[in-house]
Structures are given as structure tokens and as C-alpha cells.
Amino acid sequence: xxxxxxxxxxxxxxxxxxxxxxxxxxxxxxxxxxxxxxxxxxxxxxxxxxxxxxxxxxxxxxxxxxxxxxxxxxxxxxxx
Numbered sequence: 001x002x003x004x005x006x007x008x009x010x011x012x013x014x015x016x017x018x019x020x021x022x023x024x025x026x027x028x029x030x031x032x033x034x035x036x037x038x039x040x041x042x043x044x045x046x047x048x049x050x051x052x053x054x055x056x057x058x059x060x061x062x063x064x065x066x067x068x069x070x071x072x073x074x075x076x077x078x079x080x
Contacts, residue, residue: 014043014045015041015042015043016041016042017041018039018040018041019039019041020038020039021037021038021040022036022037023036023037023038031058032057032058032059032067033056033057033059033064034054034055034056034057035054035055035056035057036052036053036054037053037055038051039051039053051071051072052071052072052073053069053070053071053072054069054070055068055069056068056069
């Protein structure tokens, strides 16, 4: 996804590749879920960087698909 494109692939980068880590999953209905996650990276200049992300998933038949993504700022962190 382009929204998670990072500078980790630049020459002489000191950042790890970003990872998405799910923090909470809340079923709203049987076929809609909210997933609170974080895009995390590690580096030598800063030890740890985390950006909160909210996913809305919709179940289609037997598969869950991403319906929407929102990158949050610190004041909008999803509650567990």
C-alpha cells in the first residue's frame, strides 16, 4: 500500500521495514469489524516509532476484506 511507503528503502537507511501490528479487534456486527493497529518501525536514531491505524473490515462470504483505512494521530488512538 502506498500509504505505508517509507524511507526504509532509501540508500543507507537506518530504519527497519514498517510492520502492521493489530492491537485490538472489535466486532461491530457479524460481518463488520474495527481493527485498531499500529505501523511500527525501529531505527538507530530513534528506538521505536509507532503510528496508529484504524481498519474497517467487511466479511464477504468466508473472507474478511479491508473496506476502509484511516491513519490516526495521537489524539485519535482507538480504545481497546
